[in-house]
Amino acid sequence: MTRIAIPDGSPFGLANLPYGVFSAPGTTPRVGVRVADSVVDLAAVLHDDVFAHPTLNPFMAQGHERWVEVRERILDAVDGDLPSGAVHPVADVALHMPFDVGDYVDFYASEHHASNLGRLFRPDSEPLMPNWKHLPVGYHGRAGTVVPSGTPIVRPCGQRKAPDDDAPGFGPSRRLDIEAEVGFVVGTGSALGTTVPVDEFSERVFGAVLVNDWSARDIQAWEYVPLGPFLGKSFATSVSPWVVPLLALEAARVATPPQDPEPLPYLREKSPWGLDLELAVEWNGQVVSRPPYREMYWSPAQMLAHMTVNGAATRTGDLFASGTVSGPEKDQRGAFIELTWGGREPMEVAGEPRTFLMDGDEIVLSATAPAADGGRLGFGEVRNRVHPAP
Amino acid sequence: MTRIAIPDGSPFGLANLPYGVFSAPGTTPRVGVRVADSVVDLAAVLHDDVFAHPTLNPFMAQGHERWVEVRERILDAVDGDLPSGAVHPVADVALHMPFDVGDYVDFYASEHHASNLGRLFRPDSEPLMPNWKHLPVGYHGRAGTVVPSGTPIVRPCGQRKAPDDDAPGFGPSRRLDIEAEVGFVVGTGSALGTTVPVDEFSERVFGAVLVNDWSARDIQAWEYVPLGPFLGKSFATSVSPWVVPLLALEAARVATPPQDPEPLPYLREKSPWGLDLELAVEWNGQVVSRPPYREMYWSPAQMLAHMTVNGAATRTGDLFASGTVSGPEKDQRGAFIELTWGGREPMEVAGEPRTFLMDGDEIVLSATAPAADGGRLGFGEVRNRVHPAP
Known part of the structure; x- marks a missing residue:
């Protein structure tokens, strides 16, 4: 013994x-x-x-x-x-891989991230779309390429077109990026034609993982109108090996930032709660960002209620992720496109000016949260290395 | 015996x-x-x-x-x-349901459909986005709500906002629609980090089904920027019960319409081929449209090659659908939003002027194709009835 x-x-x-x-x-x-x-x-x-x-x-x-x-x-x-x-x-x-993924949905729940990406992708428009404060915007990602920490991330090839190019070219992505996210794993599913109200969240959701939503920004920018991201994301999404039970996260609950306008009734919680997770993004051993999950505008329960309000079924193993966690400060942004402002403001990593990922780079996401014993609990790491395109 | x-x-x-x-x-x-x-x-x-x-x-x-x-x-x-x-x-x-769906991808491969939707959703812009003739635009749908023919389609609720409304409202969709599509079922998957070149299509794809991609146009119009369709589609996608083997469709192969500009090398086939399927859309017993699959711009092999060119893995049971099949003529359009031009031009169905779906309506999709014996083979029907919102 x-x-x-x-x-x-x-x-x-x-x-x-x-x-x-x-x-x-x-x-x-x-x-x-x-x-x-x-x-x-x-x-x-x-x-x-x-x-x-x-x-x-x-x-x-x-x-x-x-x-x-x-x-x-x-x-x-x-x-x-x-x-x-x-x-x-x-x-x-x-x-x-700790669970079989049913459907994978990726939300866009950080106001800071959505505003930054809006400024970068659509510089001539309002950064937030008119729908953004009315519903948690999300889309379906590729469940079959959700992979565990440690899986090599092969740089994807695809079509990319700079604004000045006449026609798209093809080749390995030149703007390979990460997105530091938190994912929620559905434990008990819900039948087709039924909804999961906000107050059923804790009963349905088993736990949380860290998610790295690898993103090829050049591929994404060219392909994403009008039906959303596709190949710019579908090559890999990596998750941490340990699923932290929701039961362990009760001490980490915090109020979401104020929601204005008031959401429609199906999105109203008595008091919408997020989680006080402190994420860290390590790039080749150097912490380059500390995204605070407490800054997320939409709560996890609102995401699940929205995802099912049309009667969509859920299944054991469905994974929904928060979207990039970015805070208001520059060193709280969860993606390099934000940290380097579209690649125009390089950051120093191990003494070198860097923008997007190079082959051989290693990224580690980690997080801690307040625990019931007064200390802090840890999420498992998501650790992956970038491999060259074939 | x-x-x-x-x-x-x-x-x-x-x-x-x-x-x-x-x-x-x-x-x-x-x-x-x-x-x-x-x-x-x-x-x-x-x-x-x-x-x-x-x-x-x-x-x-x-x-x-x-x-x-x-x-x-x-x-x-x-x-x-x-x-x-x-x-x-x-x-x-x-x-x-004839197969377990891995990932479900929906393309947008009809030039007529994409142009019509562009005119309807974005009347002030060019109907086709700049990327449309360079790549088969597609997105991931919800695999967990792919259901067999016969499943009741419950009218979804959700947020919808007319252009003149100050804020979105909530309720049952008022613009429930169909999309008549053809779906392809992956038989043998491909590993993460590898591609499926156009000439491996026939070896990888097991067969084809008819697909009804039920669509709530009011929910979709409000939610879809910038990350694409989500709840406007995810409540149900119905498929025919019989998977027609690709081996049975060799006599149905036809050249795709000319592709100009010439696609990038990874999308080039010696001679891109589509399928000469004649679809029929029946609304409460009346055939209202006969969409011709031979008019589809992008070929099925190009869709699969594109979907995997970034190294995304495929799995047995992955389903990718063509997007709405619409031909150049008005009575060849595969969605009511096109047939009734956004609801502004009602059509007569069983003596009544109709635009979008009412509770109790029944839709049947069917199709035939040239067979190797000189006759025509049939796809199974996709037959579903609309039930009221809960």
Whole structure:
């Protein structure tokens, strides 16, 4: 038997307990929970085969009551002695995509980001479109290219056309960028023709991950009218390996910024709440931005209510992301196109002036949030390296 | 034993042999092939459990050589006596969603449709965007709300704002519309970071279905800038129950209309080919339009090559649809917004002037195509009725 020592201040203490899918030498991929620097094999500890699957989906589909019950059982178990074979150092395991993605939706919920992008993409118009403060603008992304942290990001090729070019050219993107986002994972789905009201959010949503919505700005700028982003985004979206349960984020709830005009009734919460996550964007080892999630205009519950108000069904594993998290300050922006103002204001990274991504660059997104024990809990990292175009 | 009699001129003769998923009294959902007015239980006839699944995906994933081989084995089997228990009258079976949808992409490949929509949605601009003749414009739709023929279509609620309104209102869509499309089903996927060149289309794509891309025009018009259609489309997309194999459509190949400017090399086919499908749109029993697929500007192979040129992975079951099929003539338009010019020119349906859909309306899409035996083969119908908003 073994007992996990949790150092003071660990971002993976008992107030966190995020879920992931891991494999260790000799085990098939299965569900684990992270405690300090260990991964606990839940099928082995809780004697429940729902955790022997290579994805969180079967467990998530069991619903909110089960999530509460299992969290309590994990707390009890981890507080005592565990079978040695059920505890693995996190450094010794492989981490996999934690859930099968149903549909992937990407919102655009930061007023700072939407305003900045509006100024950059449409310099002759109002930065925010007339609909922006009435509904959480969003679109569907490619679920089949949502990949786990660690997946090589191959620079995409595509059509791009500078304003002065007569015709589009083809080749590797010259303006490869990131978007630092927070994603929410649907645990229990909803039937076609029904809605998920704002007050059902906590019952339906299992947890949150960090999301890097890789973006080829030159491809995007040429293709996106009138039907929205497509190949400029669909080559890869990477997520953190640990799904932080919503149950662990109650101490992180904060009011959203004031919403004016008042949203339509289906988007009204008694008090709309966001999350006080502090994100960090690391570029080749240097933190270049600290986007504050508390600045997001639209709340997660408003996003889900909007996404389903037309009766669209949801499924276990649906992922919806917030859109780039950008705060009001320059060093709080979650995309390089904003940080370098369209590439016109290079920033210094490891002593070099940089704008967009070069082959070999490594990006790490991370985040912390207030935890119920008074400390801070950590999200897993999203760490990916850019590989050259084929 | 039993032998299936195929009447002369049957749209489901031996040159067609489309696949679907059915259940009969006493059988679990399984793969069948349609012959005349019968459904043949393939697991029973070919003694192969890959057909005992409730979806075509496992069979499709086996790849092109297997598709060819199985088609020959079906031809042999259906030409002779079959075990009586393996043949069901189509009227006695329930038809289900024939495949599990991976990602769903909707293109915009008809020049007539894109021009008409451009005039209607953006009357003060050029109807075609500058990118339209350089790439097949497309976007991701909601895979989780792709439903089979027969599914009730519940009128969606959402935000809509007329140009003269100060603020958006909320309620059931007042401009519920259809889009008559053709969808292509990916059989064998492609890995992340690789492309599917135009000449691999026939090897990768298993077959085609009819698609009704239900559209709430008032919701769409208000929400779609800048990230594209979202709730105006995501409430339902219905597909025909029979997947017509690409192998059955060789006699239907026709050249696409001339493409000018010449596309970039990755979109060049030796001779781009479309399909000579004649669609029909029936509104409450009256044919109101006959959209010709041969008029589509971009070819199916160009759509798939474009969708993957950035290295996006594809999966078995991915569905990509053509976008509304509209021809140059008014009675060849595949959406009511075009047929009634934004609702300003009502058409007579069963003696009544009509523009958009009313509760209780029934829409049936169907199509035929030249078959290898000199006759015409049929696609299954997409038949759905509009139900009132909740």
